[in-house]
Structure formats: C-alpha cells, structure tokens
Amino acid sequence: MRRIRLRVAYDGTRYCGWQMQNNGPTVEGELHKALTQVLGADVALTGASRTDAGVHSLGNIAIFDTDSRIPADKFCYALNQWLPDDIIIQESDEVPPNWHPRKQKSRKTYEYRILNRHMPDPTRRLDTHFYYRPLDVEKMRQAASYLEGEHDFTSFASVHMTVPTAVRTIYSCTVEKKDDIITIRVCGSGFLYNMVRIIAGTLIEVGTGAREPEDILRILEAKDREEAGPTAPARGLTMIGIVFGDVSQ
Amino acid sequence: MRRIRLRVAYDGTRYCGWQMQNNGPTVEGELHKALTQVLGADVALTGASRTDAGVHSLGNIAIFDTDSRIPADKFCYALNQWLPDDIIIQESDEVPPNWHPRKQKSRKTYEYRILNRHMPDPTRRLDTHFYYRPLDVEKMRQAASYLEGEHDFTSFASVHMTVPTAVRTIYSCTVEKKDDIITIRVCGSGFLYNMVRIIAGTLIEVGTGAREPEDILRILEAKDREEAGPTAPARGLTMIGIVFGDVSQ
Numbered sequence: 286m287r288r289i290r291l292r293v294a295y296d297g298t299r300y301c302g303w304q305m306q307n308n309g310p311t312v313e314g315e316l317h318k319a320l321t322q323v324l325g326a327d328v329a330l331t332g333a334s335r336t337d338a339g340v341h342s343l344g345n346i347a348i349f350d351t352d353s354r355i356p357a358d359k360f361c362y363a364l365n366q367w368l369p370d371d372i373i374i375q376e377s378d379e380v381p382p383n384w385h386p387r388k389q390k391s392r393k394t395y396e397y398r399i400l401n402r403h404m405p406d407p408t409r410r411l412d413t414h415f416y417y418r419p420l421d422v423e424k425m426r427q428a429a430s431y432l433e434g435e436h437d438f439t440s441f442a443s444v445h446m447t448v449p450t451a452v453r454t455i456y457s458c459t460v461e462k463k464d465d466i467i468t469i470r471v472c473g474s475g476f477l478y479n480m481v482r483i484i485a486g487t488l489i490e491v492g493t494g495a496r497e498p499e500d501i502l503r504i505l506e507a508k509d510r511e512e513a514g515p516t517a518p519a520r521g522l523t524m525i526g527i528v529f530g531d532v533s534q
Numbered sequence: 535m536r537r538i539r540l541r542v543a544y545d546g547t548r549y550c551g552w553q554m555q556n557n558g559p560t561v562e563g564e565l566h567k568a569l570t571q572v573l574g575a576d577v578a579l580t581g582a583s584r585t586d587a588g589v590h591s592l593g594n595i596a597i598f599d600t601d602s603r604i605p606a607d608k609f610c611y612a613l614n615q616w617l618p619d620d621i622i623i624q625e626s627d628e629v630p631p632n633w634h635p636r637k638q639k640s641r642k643t644y645e646y647r648i649l650n651r652h653m654p655d656p657t658r659r660l661d662t663h664f665y666y667r668p669l670d671v672e673k674m675r676q677a678a679s680y681l682e683g684e685h686d687f688t689s690f691a692s693v694h695m696t697v698p699t700a701v702r703t704i705y706s707c708t709v710e711k712k713d714d715i716i717t718i719r720v721c722g723s724g725f726l727y728n729m730v731r732i733i734a735g736t737l738i739e740v741g742t743g744a745r746e747p748e749d750i751l752r753i754l755e756a757k758d759r760e761e762a763g764p765t766a767p768a769r770g771l772t773m774i775g776i777v778f779g780d781v782s783q
Contacts, residue, residue, distance in 0.1 A: 296656045341657050371656045407545045407620045408590050408772065412657055
C-alpha cells in the first residue's frame with residue numbers, strides 16, 4: 286500500500302466547499318469521482334484544509350492510499366483527465382504511509398483580494414471582493430502588522446469554531462496594492478474557522494477609516510467575535526499553499 | 535434627442551460575441567434588454583468593436599439615442615441594475631448627436647494573455663490561454679517589434695476579412711512576463727478580423743523556437759494568411775480600451 290499526495294488547485298465558485306456533503310457539488314466529491322474512475326475502486330481521500338463554499342485554492346493537499354501501480358508522479362495527469370476544468374491537480378508524489386496533512390507542523394498561506402474601484406470589473410468578479418469606497422492601504426498595512434505573532438484569535442473566529450484553543454501564530458500579514466487590487470496575504474501556523482475572512486472584513490473597516498489600526502490590539506484582547514468586523518465574502522479568498530515542516534519545503 | 539455613450543466591460547466567456555444573433559446570448563443582446571427595461575422602449579445600439587465569441591473587454595464603446603431625462607452619467611447605474619454580473623457599464627456620458635464610435639480616428643488597445651506553466655491554473659482559465667511548453671519571451675518581444683508601424687496585415691487577418699484594405703498602423707506591440715503570465719499588448723489604429731489572435735498564435739510559435747523573430751518580416755511581405763501562425767484561442771484576448779482622437783482622451 287502506498288500513500289499518494291496531491292496538490293490541488295481549484296476555482297471554488299461552483300462548489301459547496303471542499304468537504305463532501307449532500308447540498309451540492311464539492312471539490313472532494315469531484316476528486317473522489319475522478320479517483321474512482323482511475324482506480325476502479327472507492328477510495329477515501331483526506332484533505333489538509335476544508336475550504337468553505339466559494340473559496341479558491343492554488344495548492345490544497347489531499348492524500349489517499351492505493352495498491353495501484355500507476356507511478357506516483359503520473360496520478361496528476363490521470364486524474365486531470367476526469368476532473369472538470371475548474372479543478373486541476375498540480376502535482377502528485379508518494380509520501381510515507383503515516384504521513385498526514387493535518388497531523389504535523391505546517392505553514393499555510395492565504396490571500397484575500399479586494400477590487401477597490403468605482404465600478405465592478407466583470408473579468409475579476411470570481412476571485413476578488415468588489416469594494417466601492419476608497420481604502421487607505423497604509424492604515425490597513427499598519428493594522429495587519431498588529432496581527433503578526435502568537436495570539437488568541439477568538440475575536441477573529443466564527444462563533445461556530447469547535448477547536449479547543451484559539452491560539453495561533455501568524456508569521457506575516459501584509460497588504461499590497463497593485464492597480465486597483467488590494468491583496469491581504471496571511472501566512473500562519475493554522476487558521477480558525479472564517480479567520481482570514483474576518484481579518485479581511487476588519488482590515489476593510491480600518492481602510493475606510495471606521496476603525497483605527499490600533500483597534501486591532503483591543504479586538505485581540507477582547508476575545509469576542511462581536512468586536513471584530515464582518516466576515517468578508519468567500520470569493521475574495523484563495524488558499525495559496527501549504528509548506529510542511531518535515532517532508533517538503 | 536441626446537446621444538449617450540457607454541463604456542462596457544464584460545467577461546465574454548458565456549457570450550457568442552458582441553453582436554446580436556440567433557445562436558445564443560450576446561453582449562449587445564443583454565445591453566439591449568437592459569436598455570429596454572430602463573427606457574421602456576426598443577432602442578438601437580451601436581458598438582465600436584464587434585468582439586468575437588469568448589473575447590473579453592474592459593472598455594468597449596456603445597452609443598444609443600434617447601429622449602429620456604435620465605442624466606447621462608446616471609445611465610451606467612440604471613443599466614447595471616438590469617445587467618448580468620458578467621457585463622458592467624463602467625461609465626456613461628453624452629456625446630454630440632453626430633458622434634459615432636466607428637467613424638473617427640481612434641487607438642484601440644488589446645491584451646493577449648498566455649498562462650505559461652506546467653499545469654493549468656483553474657483560477658485563470660477564463661481569461662488566459664494555457665500553453666505548456668516554455669516560451670522565450672525575449673524572442674517574442676523582438677518578433678513583436680517588427681509588427682510596429684504601418685503595414686499591410688493581410689497575412690495576419692482571417693481569410694473571411696471583408697474590408698477593402700488591410701493596411702493598419704500598430705503604434706506599439708510589447709511582450710511582458712509576470713510570474714507565469716505572458717502578456718502581449720497591442721495598440722493600433724484598428725484591427726482586422728482575428729488579427730490580434732493571429733499575432734498571438736504567431737508570437738507563440740516564435741516563443742517555442744519554431745520560428746525566428748525575423749520571420750515576421752517575411753510573413754508581412756507575403757500577404758498570405760497561410761504564412762502566419764494559428765489563431766490563438768479567444769479566451770486569452772481582452773479588449774482594454776479605445777481612445778478617440780477628437781472627443782475624449
């Protein structure tokens with residue numbers, strides 16, 4: 286039995302998120318169908334990140350076990366033959382049989398993109414959040430810097446969060462503007478439910494002047510979801526990738 | 535009677551091009567429907583550029599005449615209420631009654647984007663042409679420079695071209711690479727049918743090494759469509775905008 290790892294990119298627009306469910310199509314569901322075609326058997330998949338409905342990814346990670354003799358690095362081509370064109374495996378390789386994407390240290394990077402202009406741009410509607418009012422990027426950048434480090438992020442997590450601790454480390458949180466797109470890039474040890482989207486919603490409020498950058502310190506301190514800004518829409522969020530501490534760089 | 539001008543952006547993926555026809559939805563058709571809702575009357579539209587099926591635009595121009603008392607700069611908001619989210623009017627203004635977008639000097643700018651990487655990126659599938667083999671951007675840039683100036687572009691036009699002369703002026707043709715996207719940007723006095731897509735298809739062949747940059751000179755000279763490369767797919771093409779010589783900058 287070999288354990289195969291996939292790096293999966295997708296446009297999440299059409300999907301009810303990563304995880305298989307009965308409400309509609311999911312990324313995991315499409316992968317499972319393709320895997321069933323390639324292997325001729327029903328094989329369980331495990332994903333690194335259960336992204337929400339409408340969220341995109343350039344590099345989510347999934348594993349499965351198989352006795353198939355297909356070379357590990359060829360699985361991506363075999364699966365892409367069966368996948369819809371909004372899901373593409375970027376690469377596949379073999380990992381040790383006990384390797385698990387959620388049971389080891391990793392750094393995850395997300396980007397939240399805001400289209401900040403007078404009118405929506407239809408060619409960017411699927412992967413940006415359109416925001417009409419001008420945003421002060423310098424203030425957003427300052428606010429973002431207060432999120433860096435180890436903190437209890439209870440204020441920046443959905444109240445539906447179920448994990449035992451909300452302490453996470455953000456290695457970096459930067460804000461860049463190019464043309465009319467503002468990109469919030471967050472790299473961290475792990476993220477709570479809706480955390481990046483609540484960070485984005487809060488930084489947007491800083492950008493409009495409704496909050497000051499220093500408010501971030503008070504919001505963190507409060508450990509209360511009510512103190513932070515709204516959850517920004519899923520379409521602006523893209524999971525960029527994961528770096529694992531032990532087996533890959 | 536006032537003449538109103540619209541600057542129209544669209545994601546062309548779902549459309550059979552700009553011009554109304556019976557085969558399926560068109561950008562002009564959607565605009566016409568929205569205009570009928572806003573004005574309560576059937577009003578004819580005239581577009582500057584009849585973009586093909588699958589081609590995008592950030593700034594196509596359309597005009598119509600009306601007695602409506604809606605302020606000229608408010609038409610964009612009124613129409614956007616009725617338009618699907620892949621067509622957005624960027625702005626509207628009033629022009630002189632004899633102003634016509636196809637009957638005066640103008641500079642049109644198009645971009646052709648090539649996604650040049652190992653695997654397709656599903657988040658960029660709608661507005662780039664995925665090309666697997668590595669492309670030599672420096673050679674493409676050199677080839678592009680030979681297209682600049684006034685030339686007979688018969689070799690770079692569809693054989694279905696119906697205009698009396700194929701002489702056009704290309705003010706600039708540049709090739710830039712950022713991350714894994716190569717952008718060919720062409721600015722000219724006007725373009726023949728499929729011209730930018732044939733330029734892109736030919737520059738791709740230069741990028742692979744199948745042709746040399748200097749071949750462009752011979753291709754222009756031949757005045758024969760057979761001499762140029764293939765027509766690159768529509769999805770990579772975006773009309774960026776038009777600058778008119780007289781009424782706007």
